[in-house]
């Protein structure tokens with residue numbers, strides 16, 4: 001059982017690393033949109049969205065109704081004009097709905113929605129069509145939401161470790177690329193550790209507004225050492 005769990009955790013780490021620290025080759029004819037999805041979604045979900053993006057590139061899209069802030073499109077696959085899909089685009093709310101209900105079922109936008117974004121020269125997927133559970137930050141955002149749970153101190157400790165670990169990994173990835181950033185990062189880390197260690201030794205040092213007693217200053221005087229009270 002331990003081997004299986006260890007294997008499972010290792011797979012999770014490898015997948016997480018690939019999602020966060022490697023960049024896929026952009027292959028569609030909508031590179032800006034594809035780049036946005038690569039930076040937003042986990043690698044597996046990015047591949048699924050890319051399939052939809054490739055499908056959108058081969059679609060014919062026509063604006064059929066414009067009603068105030070709402071646009072209605074008719075989409076069909078090139079070579080199959082008899083099957084239409086109607087998409088509603090609410091520009092005010094940044095929401096798109098397609099009759100195929102792919103987004104409602106799968107949590108990613110369908111090719112018809114992406115075709116409408118292409119028609120309107122929109123280069124990012126609207127926030128409402130990005131499910132948090134499929135994003136790269138889903139895990140760290142969940143842990144951040146639990147770092148102050150007063151009911152479970154063990155869970156809080158693990159979540160804090162996880163969040164700090166993720167942020168440290170990001171810092172390492174960014175700061176190792178040139179010497180100036182590296183020196184700045186290492187100074188910040190060392191100073192922070194020193195400050196926290198001092199606060200740990202004397203918690204009152206962390207808040208200068210509090211009244212607290214410190215050791216008296218030692219001054220040198222003629223003939224003998226004495227303390228200045």
Ligand SMILES: [Zn+2]
Nearest residue numbers: 098100110112
């Ligand atoms: Zn659709």
